Amino acid sequence: MTWTPEDFAAVRPMGWRDDAPAALALAELPRAALARVVGQHRNAYVVATTLDEARRVQPPAAWTRPRFRAEDRAVVGDWVLLDAKGEAITHLLPRHALLRRAAAGEHYQQQPIAANIDHVLVVTGLDGDFNPRRIERYLLLVQASGAQPVLVLSKADLAGELAGDAADLLQPLVDAGFPLYVVNGKDAASAAVLQPYLGAGLSCVLVGSSGAGKSTLTNTLLGREKMKTAEVRETDSRGRHTTTSRVLIPLPQGGCLIDTPGMRELKLVGEEDLADKVFEDIEALATQCRFRDCAHLNEPGCAVQAALEADELDEARWAHYVKLRDERDAAATTLAARRAETKQAHKGFHARLKDKYGRR
Numbered sequence: 001m002t003w004t005p006e007d008f009a010a011v012r013p014m015g016w017r018d019d020a021p022a023a024l025a026l027a028e029l030p031r032a033a034l035a036r037v038v039g040q041h042r043n044a045y046v047v048a049t050t051l052d053e054a055r056r057v058q059p060p061a062a063w064t065r066p067r068f069r070a071e072d073r074a075v076v077g078d079w080v081l082l083d084a085k086g087e088a089i090t091h092l093l094p095r096h097a098l099l100r101r102a103a104a105g106e107h108y109q110q111q112p113i114a115a116n117i118d119h120v121l122v123v124t125g126l127d128g129d130f131n132p133r134r135i136e137r138y139l140l141l142v143q144a145s146g147a148q149p150v151l152v153l154s155k156a157d158l159a160g161e162l163a164g165d166a167a168d169l170l171q172p173l174v175d176a177g178f179p180l181y182v183v184n185g186k187d188a189a190s191a192a193v194l195q196p197y198l199g200a201g202l203s204c205v206l207v208g209s210s211g212a213g214k215s216t217l218t219n220t221l222l223g224r225e226k227m228k229t230a231e232v233r234e235t236d237s238r239g240r241h242t243t244t245s246r247v248l249i250p251l252p253q254g255g256c257l258i259d260t261p262g263m264r265e266l267k268l269v270g271e272e273d274l275a276d277k278v279f280e281d282i283e284a285l286a287t288q289c290r291f292r293d294c295a296h297l298n299e300p301g302c303a304v305q306a307a308l309e310a311d312e313l314d315e316a317r318w319a320h321y322v323k324l325r326d327e328r329d330a331a332a333t334t335l336a337a338r339r340a341e342t343k344q345a346h347k348g349f350h351a352r353l354k355d356k357y358g359r360r
């Protein structure tokens, strides 16, 4: 049986788009129940095949094997096909975007956060949560995802004059072209500036520290209290982890919103490009140094040192650039070693197959 237009009409309110890689891949596959991953649990997924029906399904057995790559398992936002009974996932469809970070711990693994999103709203509270360095780190991960980042400063109502100072500190990022919105997440009229990212066919994910105001914003944009929110401790502005898993919520505006719990650690994967907008100003400066291999320490004719002395480049921003660059380079080395290892393992496996069964 082939696919019918009705199959797609049912999933369109959940962000299905006929021009997406998932749609193109379907043309090659027999008709089956098409669903979007709207929630994740330790050993099961919650998927939706229509707007008003969500169900728990099992992943394919292969996904539960420890050596199976994390990025090849489904994550919130993914499109999947289900078996005839609608109880298990059979296929993961190709993605147009995947936000991921390096997972914590020694074993190098990537951790997917959300798939098939168009925008990533990087939410920062204008209280003790505000930290331009964390925003830079988020932006590097988002730039590598295929989705567009949008900077959202929440709690504008609590900030007073601080809002202006905070926006000033983010000026290099605004100059690089990242959209920036200052909102009161509790107020629908204020949050309405985000409507351009919430229209039919669009999916976005909210990321940021715990307590930044992601769930508050989700509820305001949705128009009802779907997500639990938590009081923030006054002493350090830290929130408690009220949102415990990632969930995809279809909005009345036609788009979909993914709320996530705060992430304590945001390790780079190794494939981030620092010159891709986030630090383009610094990388452009570095090309103006007298020496090509300038280390920007105390070489004569160093454009970076000159900019630092003239207060045209912020010391903290520069120091963070150096830190992230080193971290990215170290992660890239690990990534390359890991890939070589996997390749070697595959080679060994194929050699053993050949020994056993001869040439195939």
Ligand SMILES: Nc1nc2c(ncn2[C@@H]2O[C@H](COP(=O)(O)OP(=O)(O)O)[C@@H](O)[C@H]2O)c(=O)[nH]1
Residues within 6 Å of the ligand: 154, 155, 156, 157, 158, 183, 184, 185, 186, 208, 209, 210, 211, 212, 213, 214, 215, 216, 217, 228, 229, 230, 231, 232, 239, 240, 242, 243, 262
């Ligand atoms: N005044 C004010 N409080 C906010 C705003 N956004 C969030 N909050 C409060 O900050 C706390 C943490 O919000 P929550 O949405 O749970 O943060 P999350 O961890 O990012 O989901 C809650 O007490 C919210 O009421 C805002 O824009 N203005």
Ligand SMILES: [Mg+2]
Residues within 6 Å of the ligand: 214, 215, 216, 227, 228, 229, 242, 243, 260, 261
């Ligand atoms: Mg939350």
Ligand SMILES: [Zn+2]
Residues within 6 Å of the ligand: 286, 289, 290, 294, 295, 296, 297, 299, 301, 302, 303, 304, 305
């Ligand atoms: Zn230099």
